[in-house]
Amino acid sequence: MDPRLAVVTPGAGRAADVIIIGGGVTGTAAAWWLTQRGVRDVVLLERGTVGCGGTGKSSGIVRCHYGVPSLAAMAWKGLLLLENAAAVLGDDAGFRPVGYLVGVGPENVAALHANLAMQQSLGIETAAVGPDVAGSLWPAADCSDFAVFGYEPRGGYGDPYRTAQAFAAAARRGGAQIRQGSAAVAVRHSGGRVTGVMLADGTVQAAGTVVLAAGPWSVALAAPLGIGLPIQVCREQILLVAPGRELGSVPVLSDLVNLQYIRTEPSGELLCGNSDLHTLELADPDDYRNSADPGTVETAAAKLARRFPGLPDAAVASSYAGCYDVTPDFNPVISLTGVAGLVVAAGFSGHGFKISPAVGELIADLVCTGSSNDPAVPDRDFRLGRFAEDDPLASPHPYAGAGQLR
């Protein structure tokens, strides 16, 4: 066993090998992966219920279309697991492979081709298609202002809440304890290393390794250890639109001309989100307006009307909002820290669902061996230190107008 796992400090109750704080897709995937690695004494602390944070609000889009190679590799690994979730996790977790289309205007054609070439070099099934092909996949859409699309026939959307439940159930079967209603109030440390976690009821659970996977709430738990996480919280609004007629199976559409994404719901409604992240609306993750603003509804509805002339009777049916935990480069921190035994996995910046299976694996690697075991996913990319070093993780071929799409 790795020495970091062997260092435990006596406290109330038996010492765990690893405590995970946070029961979203990140924490539950990490719990499952750790049990897969043979770490049996894993305790996951979730202050509410599994999936009640950003995971429960997620649009669940599954695409491998990234400009950063390590993220594309993680998304591909994520897709393979989601496709095989029934066999691997014991639950299909709700993945729907309806396909994924990303469309760009003339200014982004070169970037799209460069990104597709990189993705293909990783073995990802993706190809450039023209507006004619996209239009045949999405007959109600007007695709004439797109120059070219990337098309992933194996992409689609998943159910992040169910995925977190599936990871948690599989982790339990592997011996992990998933403790819901158990809020961590402080990470305990001594002599520069983690010793355990204090819970809201005043008890201390001892452990030599703590994984901080508490989404936007990670910042306040890391700060007392002298670890500054550069994570801002921003509110994102989602609309559910009654399309006015049966659409059948249409691919997820990432519209980088109008900066909007659209996918169907199992109910037949359209889920519609925003891809314009130029201006962030900072929010309190414990106190934010959980419905769309009238101005947002108006803007989104106008974009939808332009994009879907074939849906004249479409109407907004309902809305809600969720929070992104955003870092300066819109990419996560998955990193060892200056406090021995503390691993941070937070700041997923609105794209943490699809990569969560690979994130859980990377966390398990960091815990068990101190580095990534997958050369396609170098842990260096996700290190916390990159912000202080002014070495952000960014796509070499960003999209003009949509640079935050990583």
Ligand SMILES: Cc1cc2nc3c(=O)[nH]c(=O)nc-3n(C[C@H](O)[C@H](O)[C@H](O)COP(=O)(O)OP(=O)(O)OC[C@H]3O[C@@H](n4cnc5c(N)ncnc54)[C@H](O)[C@@H]3O)c2cc1C
């Ligand atoms: C509106 C929206 C749309 C999105 N769409 C997509 C998408 O289409 N595709 C995609 O890949 N990603 C998407 N994402 C991003 C993705 O959903 C998130 O990155 C991912 O779910 C984050 O998971 P997490 O486990 O890191 O955080 P969370 O799900 O937020 O989990 C953190 C957990 O920590 C718990 N916690 C907090 N404090 C404590 C404490 N003190 N003690 C114990 N537990 C604590 C919380 O209760 C919470 O359950 C979207 C996110 C949002 C909000």
